[in-house]
Amino acid sequence: MTSTDPIRDSVASSSTATRAAAPHAGTPGPAAGPRRFYPQLEGMRALAAIGVLTTHVAFQTRAVEIPVLGPVLGRLDLAVALFFGLSGFLLWRPWVDAAHRGAGHPSIPRYLRHRVVRIWPAYVVAVVLVLLLLPEAQGADFDVWLANLTLTQVFVPLTLTAGLTQMWSLSVEIAFYALLPVFGLALLRLRGRRVGARIPVLLAIGVLSLGWAWVGASLPVAEGVETKNWVFGHLVWFVAGLILAEVAGVLDTAGASRGRWMNLAIRISANRWLMLGLLVVAYGLACTRFAGPTGLGDVSNIEFVTKMVLGALCGYALLAPLVCNPGPFRFLDSRVMLALGRWSYGIFIWHVAVLAIVFPLFGIVPFNGNTVLVWVITLGLSVGIAAASYAFIEEPARNWLRNRDTRRRSNPVAP
Known part of the structure; x- marks a missing residue:
C-alpha cells in the first residue's frame, strides 16, 4: 500500500521526459537514467485496491459460492500480493540506484519519516472513527485500540475488529518497511562489479522465507495469533518487487553489465504476452484447492506456501511489463486511473467500514446476493471518502x- 508520492516529489517535473526517453526493454544501449516515478503503476495500484474491495464484497454477498466465478472473485485477495510487490519495487529502487553508483545509500531517517507520514495520519483517523462510530466495532477494549493504532494486530490475539479486518496486511507492510533498510545494509557490498549477485541473494531470501509456515507454527505464541500473517510468511511477495527493482536498475543504468542471464530475464519480463500467460496460469492454479480455500477455512502449510509462490508470480507478471516496457499504457495512465491510484490508499483503509454500513443503510441483507449493487455502492462511497482523505489528510501531511x-x-x- 505504499505510495509513489514521496519519490514523485523530486522528479515529477521530469517524469514525462524521462519516460519518453526510456529505451525499449531488452534493447542494448545507453539508458535514460534512473526512473523514480512510473505513472502506470499508479493505475495498477488502483486496480489492486479495487480488487481487494471486490473480494470482500464477493464474500459478504456469497458470490464466492458461485461455481467457477466464485473462486475467481474469492482469490482476488491476491491483490495484496500486487500491493506488496509494488512496495518492494518502489522502495528498493533508491537502494538499487546507489548500488549501481557504487557509493553511499539512501538516508534511512528520511525514508522512515516519509513512511510514517505516508501511512499513519489517514490511518489513525480511520481507526478512531471506525472504533467510535461503527456499531459492530464499538466497545473495543484497550488492547484493540492499542494494537490497531500501532498496526500490531498480527501480533496481538483477537484485535482484528469489524471495519478494520483488512488492516492485517498493512501491519505486515509496516513490518516490511522496518525490514527493508536491514536488507539494504546487508547487501551494501554487492555493488559495482558485484551488483549482479544481488538478484540471486534476493531469490535465496524469497525461497528461504517459504519455510516460515513451519517455523512459525513451532513458536510459542498466544492462542489466536496466526504467525503465517507475519511479514516473514509473506516476504516472497515483497521479494518479487525487489527483484524487479534490480532488473529495472540494470535497464536504467548506462553501461550496466548485462550477462546472458540478465538479458534473458529482461526479455522475459518485457514480453507482455508471456507475462500474461504466466498470470493466467498462476492465477488459475491459485483458484484451485492447491492454494487453499478461497474463503475462510484452515490452510495447511503446503497450501499456504503454494499460495505465496503463485501470488509472487502473479505480482511479478503484472508489474514486469509495466516497468520493462516504455509503453504506452493508455488505460493505466489515464486521468481517471491516475486519480484512483492517488486515492487507492484511502479506498483500502475505508472500504471495509463502508461495506459494513452499506447493508443496513440500503436495506440489503448480508450474505444474500445483490453482489453487483453492493459493489457499485461500496466502490462509489469508498472512492468519495478516499478522495476527501487524500485532499484533507494525506496530501497536507506530505x-x-x-x-x-x-x-x-x-x-x-551547524553541529
Missing part, C-alpha cells in the same frame, strides 16, 4: 513533511 525537508536543506544547522 506537504508539511516536504516543506520541512526543504527548510532543513536550505538552513542547515
Whole structure:
C-alpha cells in the first residue's frame, strides 16, 4: 500500500521526459537514467485496491459460492500480493540506484519519516472513527485500540475488529518497511562489479522465507495469533518487487553489465504476452484447492506456501511489463486511473467500514446476493471518502513533511 508520492516529489517535473526517453526493454544501449516515478503503476495500484474491495464484497454477498466465478472473485485477495510487490519495487529502487553508483545509500531517517507520514495520519483517523462510530466495532477494549493504532494486530490475539479486518496486511507492510533498510545494509557490498549477485541473494531470501509456515507454527505464541500473517510468511511477495527493482536498475543504468542471464530475464519480463500467460496460469492454479480455500477455512502449510509462490508470480507478471516496457499504457495512465491510484490508499483503509454500513443503510441483507449493487455502492462511497482523505489528510501531511525537508536543506544547522 505504499505510495509513489514521496519519490514523485523530486522528479515529477521530469517524469514525462524521462519516460519518453526510456529505451525499449531488452534493447542494448545507453539508458535514460534512473526512473523514480512510473505513472502506470499508479493505475495498477488502483486496480489492486479495487480488487481487494471486490473480494470482500464477493464474500459478504456469497458470490464466492458461485461455481467457477466464485473462486475467481474469492482469490482476488491476491491483490495484496500486487500491493506488496509494488512496495518492494518502489522502495528498493533508491537502494538499487546507489548500488549501481557504487557509493553511499539512501538516508534511512528520511525514508522512515516519509513512511510514517505516508501511512499513519489517514490511518489513525480511520481507526478512531471506525472504533467510535461503527456499531459492530464499538466497545473495543484497550488492547484493540492499542494494537490497531500501532498496526500490531498480527501480533496481538483477537484485535482484528469489524471495519478494520483488512488492516492485517498493512501491519505486515509496516513490518516490511522496518525490514527493508536491514536488507539494504546487508547487501551494501554487492555493488559495482558485484551488483549482479544481488538478484540471486534476493531469490535465496524469497525461497528461504517459504519455510516460515513451519517455523512459525513451532513458536510459542498466544492462542489466536496466526504467525503465517507475519511479514516473514509473506516476504516472497515483497521479494518479487525487489527483484524487479534490480532488473529495472540494470535497464536504467548506462553501461550496466548485462550477462546472458540478465538479458534473458529482461526479455522475459518485457514480453507482455508471456507475462500474461504466466498470470493466467498462476492465477488459475491459485483458484484451485492447491492454494487453499478461497474463503475462510484452515490452510495447511503446503497450501499456504503454494499460495505465496503463485501470488509472487502473479505480482511479478503484472508489474514486469509495466516497468520493462516504455509503453504506452493508455488505460493505466489515464486521468481517471491516475486519480484512483492517488486515492487507492484511502479506498483500502475505508472500504471495509463502508461495506459494513452499506447493508443496513440500503436495506440489503448480508450474505444474500445483490453482489453487483453492493459493489457499485461500496466502490462509489469508498472512492468519495478516499478522495476527501487524500485532499484533507494525506496530501497536507506530505506537504508539511516536504516543506520541512526543504527548510532543513536550505538552513542547515551547524553541529
